[in-house]
Amino acid sequence: MEIKAEGIARTFFRKGRGTNFFYAVHPTDLTLRSGTLTAVVGKSGSGKTTLANMLCGLLRPTEGRVLFGGENVYAWDDRRRSEWRSRKIGVVPQVSSGLQSLTVLENVVLPSAMYGGADRTGFARELLKTLGVAELSDVYAGELSGGEARRMAVARALINVPELIVADEPTGDLDPEMTRTVFGLLRNAAEKGAAVLLITHEENAAAFADRVFVMEKGTLSPGF
Amino acid sequence: MKFAFDLAVKTALRKPFRSLVTALLAALLAFSVFAGGFTVISLRNGLDCYQKRLGADIVVTPNAAKGHGTVDDILLQGVTGNYYMSQKEIDKIAAAEGVAAVSQQFFLTSAKASCCSTRVQIIGFDPETDFTVLPWIAESRSGGCPPGEVVVGANINVPADRTVTFYGQDYPVAAQLESTGTGLDAAVYADRETVVGMAKSAARLLETSPFQGVDIATAASAVLIKVAEGVDVQTVADDINIHVTKVQATPARSMVSGIAQGLQGVSGVIGALIGAVWALALIVLIVVFALLSNERKKEFAVLRAVGASRRVLTRVMACEAALVSGVGALVGAGLALLVSIPLSGTLKNALSLPFLRPGAGVIVILFIGALILSVLAGLLTAGASARKITGGETGLLLREDT
Structure with missing residues (x-):
């Protein structure tokens, strides 16, 4: 499995004087292959999240295309793209929150329940245990701290054992030990065959990654 | 659909105040439709029956009947009168x-x-x-x-x-x-x-x-x-x-048309009241759902991120609106039913117009109609909010929250 970005770019419009269109991401080529963990590092506002969102079908590029199995995912209708995201992709959004009316466990199994998938409660409990939040299984998502919510989001992204994992700052609110645990989980997923895209500030992410890219002012370049 | 329904039930129960406000508005809508409809139909039934029962083209009474206990009074109000020609x-x-x-x-x-x-x-x-x-x-x-x-x-x-x-x-x-x-x-x-x-x-x-x-x-x-x-x-x-x-001949038509005018006036007032209640409740519902949609943008963005299509999101909102407004409408229409039937006598006296309660079949239709209209109002306002949220790109929603 591979997901391929061909010349994808995204412009935005800002109200103000002068030139209002700007490139959040300049035309970029990137291929994510199964079994590899690709890390993208860069400063805030450099375009990392925009790139991640375009790759997982959440933000339509203004230029270029995203290919999955040779098909442009943005040529699909919303239903097909959503189902593809649900079955094939695990997303940890930058803002890691959950549905407040559901418990942590219910939030974690959400992607598997949405299209009538198998019951993954056991695996969900296992993931929550690994992430150190097993005791919060029956707590409502709205009651969690930032770090707890982040770990819930990581578990949710892994629940369907996806082919592609897009993790946008999955360790934002976590301590070093838990950061290592999360990176370890993503590394493990890559070794089991997933293509993993890790967007992070963490410098030690390189130790877990097969490839590292640096994003700067919307331009992606090979890193250290 | 099961997913959307389950999520809607959990959300409605988890946010009792929000659900209560929405249900109350739906109850108000259903109450106004049922009570207003019941009154107008009863008045129309009364007029129809009065017309049918009168059965004559002209009614002649002695002049002595003028003032009190006239034929009108006897026929409409049950006032008693003795006068002879x-x-x-x-x-x-x-x-x-x-x-x-x-x-x-x-x-x-x-x-x-x-x-x-x-x-x-x-x-x-x-x-x-x-x-x-x-x-x-x-x-x-x-x-x-x-x-x-x-x-x-x-x-x-x-x-x-x-x-x-x-x-x-x-x-x-x-x-x-x-x-x-x-x-x-x-x-x-x-x-x-x-x-x-x-x-x-x-x-x-x-x-x-x-x-x-x-x-x-x-x-x-x-x-x-x-x-x-x-x-x-x-x-x-x-x-x-x-x-x-020593006699007064009155065409029955003019007796009926007087009542019809009264009925038209009362119906107009009831119609205006229902219209005002609906306009107000719809505005509040639109505002409530608009506020809710802003509050829940992040939640919906997460749902989209984990694979919910626009259709699924719309179903979730529709289920929630139907559930909450359905319960509210049931309470509102039920309350209107409980109040309207026992109070119909008082209403008849207050309006001084023929008032004939509709049969069970019409009451059931009115009840179901009130439920459908109120749930529809909830669905439409929720649908407008869902459209607003799901119309945009999820990536942008996620950006808005950062």
Whole structure:
């Protein structure tokens, strides 16, 4: 499995004087292959999240295309793209929150329940245990701290054992030990065959990654 | 769909205040539709029945009837009245040009005393010529109203032995009539001879007889006229008013049109009230859902990120709106049902218009209609919010939150 970005770019419009269109991401080529963990590092506002969102079908590029199995995912209708995201992709959004009316466990199994998938409660409990939040299984998502919510989001992204994992700052609110645990989980997923895209500030992410890219002012370049 | 429904139930239960506000608005909508509809339909039914029961083109009463206890009062309000015209006037009325058929009625008021079961208006009709009361009786029983027996209106309490007493005489109750929503429901009917017999008993029993100078055997309180085909009703009424003294001829149409105008006025007010309630509730619902959608943008973005399509999101919102507004509408319409039926008597008196409660079938349709309209209002406002949220790109929603 591979997901391929061909010349994808995204412009935005800002109200103000002068030139209002700007490139959040300049035309970029990137291929994510199964079994590899690709890390993208860069400063805030450099375009990392925009790139991640375009790759997982959440933000339509203004230029270029995203290919999955040779098909442009943005040529699909919303239903097909959503189902593809649900079955094939695990997303940890930058803002890691959950549905407040559901418990942590219910939030974690959400992607598997949405299209009538198998019951993954056991695996969900296992993931929550690994992430150190097993005791919060029956707590409502709205009651969690930032770090707890982040770990819930990581578990949710892994629940369907996806082919592609897009993790946008999955360790934002976590301590070093838990950061290592999360990176370890993503590394493990890559070794089991997933293509993993890790967007992070963490410098030690390189130790877990097969490839590292640096994003700067919307331009992606090979890193250290 | 199961996913959307389960999520909607959990969300509704987890946010009780939010659900309560939405349900209350739906309840208000359903209450206004049911109560307003019930009142308007009851008034229309009353008018229809009144028109049907009147059955004549012209009603002629003595001038003495003016002021209190007029035919209108008797028919609409159940007010009692005694007034009479002589055979001489009746003959002149019958002889008027354009009159095809006449039928006399003799009014008698029972006394609120030990001699009578209750104080009611007693209407004596002539079985030979009647074209208004007998067709009505025929709807309730075959065989009409035998001499010496009475037929009672829907609001008369019939004793267990099915006998009523007027001026010391017992009269078997032959039948009880269907409700009309008018004063006719509070009257007792018998053939003219029976009522004249009651009047004679009254003259003997009462200290002051109401029949001073009246030949009870030939007098009448009202003459109902059917005009010949092709003849103008107003012309006949005018002719009688000019040529027959001491009487007042009123076209039935004008009696009905007065009521119809009143009904139109009341219906207009009710319609305006329902409109105002709906406009207000819809505005509040739109604001509530707009606030909710802003509050829940992040949640919906997460749902989209984990694979919910726009359709799934719309279903979630629709299920939640249908569930909450459905419960609210059920409570509102149920409450309106509980209030409207017992209060219909009070409402009838307050409006002074014919008021005939609709049958069970119409009530069920009205109830379901109120539910559907209120749930639809909830769905439409929720749908507008869902459209607003799902219309944009999820990536942008996620950016907005950062």
